Amino acid sequence: MAERPVFLNLLRIYLPPSGWVSILHRISGALLFLVIPLGVWALSVSLSGEVGFRSIAERFAHPLARLSLLLLLWAFAHHYLGGVRHLALDVHWGTDLQRARRSSLAVLLAAGLVTLLAAWRLFA
Amino acid sequence: MKSAGGSHTGTGTWLLQRATAVALALALPGLMIYFLAALPADFAGWQALFAPLWLRVLILLTMAALAFHAWVGMRDILMDYVHPTGVRLALLLVVIVTLAGSLAWLGAILFGATWGAS
Numbered sequence: 001m002a003e004r005p006v007f008l009n010l011l012r013i014y015l016p017p018s019g020w021v022s023i024l025h026r027i028s029g030a031l032l033f034l035v036i037p038l039g040v041w042a043l044s045v046s047l048s049g050e051v052g053f054r055s056i057a058e059r060f061a062h063p064l065a066r067l068s069l070l071l072l073l074w075a076f077a078h079h080y081l082g083g084v085r086h087l088a089l090d091v092h093w094g095t096d097l098q099r100a101r102r103s104s105l106a107v108l109l110a111a112g113l114v115t116l117l118a119a120w121r122l123f124a
Numbered sequence: 125m126k127s128a129g130g131s132h133t134g135t136g137t138w139l140l141q142r143a144t145a146v147a148l149a150l151a152l153p154g155l156m157i158y159f160l161a162a163l164p165a166d167f168a169g170w171q172a173l174f175a176p177l178w179l180r181v182l183i184l185l186t187m188a189a190l191a192f193h194a195w196v197g198m199r200d201i202l203m204d205y206v207h208p209t210g211v212r213l214a215l216l217l218v219v220i221v222t223l224a225g226s227l228a229w230l231g232a233i234l235f236g237a238t239w240g241a242s
Contacts, residue, residue, distance in 0.1 A: 029201075030201060037226050044229065083145050090142065
């Protein structure tokens, strides 16, 4: 029996791709939740009039705001694709180990690809 | 043990999470395409994008689905990671107030007095 308590080094635990999809689904979901009131606020200001519209447009022009937007786009892409995968698993589609592993890799890669494309659109 | 934040509600919320997921998966890309296809550079164009009534209804319904979806998700997260019952309930209350407030605020923006005046 090992000594208790056991201190696990989270960075050294091997997490399979489906595990990464799962934990990132939670993190991205929490992130998207946090940004809901912020989005409503931005919409409110942008529709309040000429001045408000320009102030929001200027905020979005800032590189740091674009970087945040990029992070949110990744969160949305990952959460969306991971969610679709989850719905497929719910109806027992692709539940065997090999296909589940491949679909989880596909989610990670596709979300990354979407983020790269968005980065190119936002910064190039 | 009964879980704080709603006991015997597991299947119902599970189904709610899935149903809202499907609704959001269909509505959000549609809305994104609508806005990105005609992203205007000035206020008048931006305001005009929100003029159709069906669009404003769609946005508010999507937000309602999002609120329920986020509530279930945040509830799952809180149940897994926050164990002291008092803290968990307090955070769950913050989540609910945030989501209900956002939904009400969005409703006011989309159907408020400014739209009647313009």
